[in-house]
Amino acid sequence: MAEVIAGVGVSHVPALGDAMESGQEGPASAVFEMFEPVRDWVEKLDLDTLIVIYNDHAAAFSLELYPTFAIGAAPSYAPADEGYGAREVPDCEGDLDLSWHLIDSVIPEGFDLAICQQLDVDHGFTVPLTVLYGKPEEWPVRVVPIAVNVVQQPTPSAQRCFDLGRAIGRAIASFPEARRVGVVGTGGMSHQLQGTRAGHINQEFDRRFLADIADDPANLAALSNREYILEAGSEGAELVMWLVMRGAMAEAVNVAYSAYHVPVSNTGAGIIALEPLLAQ
Structure with missing residues (x-):
């Protein structure tokens, strides 16, 4: 039977992808070191499939047509051209059987997922893969992409995202x-790219979020979208996608690893690795 044996929350800062591809050292080296223990941990798990919860940055969807939730049901997913060429990473092999099972199970529960039988994936999806697997010639897992609208208002609530994760689980x-199966929630942590609060980073909130995502996700699910924006910035509101990941996991989890670094390209960057806490 299928089981979720790992959950990962991780930032998807595009500058990290560029730095990891080029082997850039300097300020980025501290962040690379932060990722290494999780990469070793994931390698030992020998996952078959990753379900990646991410947001599309107007690469596959436009603001004229932006679904609240969308799921990939394609045999493969190519890196999207985000205006300066696609990332030089492998195409992702899809897990079609699991995709369609999720579609057939989750939609009848009341979660209206847009079904994408063709989908290119941008840095929100591929940077986390690089964080977890480095630069392989082929990705060692199949994938199921699930996109969440955190771009175009109105966006789904944290509670709705958490409930979607439970349905996926x-x-x-x-x-x-x-x-x-591993489930990855991407995005964040606190940052804002525009307006008078551009450059906003809230380290206190980020660290509290890293603690609560493991031990008290219901507290995070109870926060309103406005509270996320006030605390974490307009783009920091991406953190609701981590709640989809957490909802898909067992109620009790063990933190295998957690780390935080600031700033990364005017962003608070974090990572957490969770595993189900087995009954004694």
Whole structure:
């Protein structure tokens, strides 16, 4: 049977992808060191499939047509051209059977996912893969992309995202084939790219979020969208995607690793690795 054996929350700062591709040292080296323990941890887990919760930055969707939730149901996903060429990373192989099982399970529960049988994925999706797997010739896992609208108002609430994650977790548990599944929630941490608060970073909130995502996700789910923007900035509101990941996991988890670094390209960057806490 399928089971979620790992959850990861990680920032998807595009500058990190560029630096990791080029092997850039200097200020970025401290961030690379922050990722290494999680990369080793993921390698040992030998995952079959990653479900990646991300937001599209107007690469596959436009502001004229931007779904609240969308799921990939394609055999493969190519890196998107974000205006300066696609990232030089491999295409991602899709897990079609699991995608369609999630679609058939989650939509009847009341979560209206747009189904994408063709989808290019941008840095919000591919940078976390580089964080977890480096620069392989081929990605060692199949993927299921799930995109969340955190760009065009109105955006889904933190509670709705957490509830979606729970529905995904139930769907995975009912999948009839064996799968070692990891779920990745991407985006954040606190940052704002425009307006009078451009450059906003709230380290206190970021560190509290890293603690609560493991031990008290219901507290984070209870925060309003306005509270996320006030605390974490307009782009820091991406953190609701980590709640989809957390909802898909067991109620009790163990923190395998957690780290935080600031600033990264005017962004608070964090990572957390979670594993289900097995009953004694």
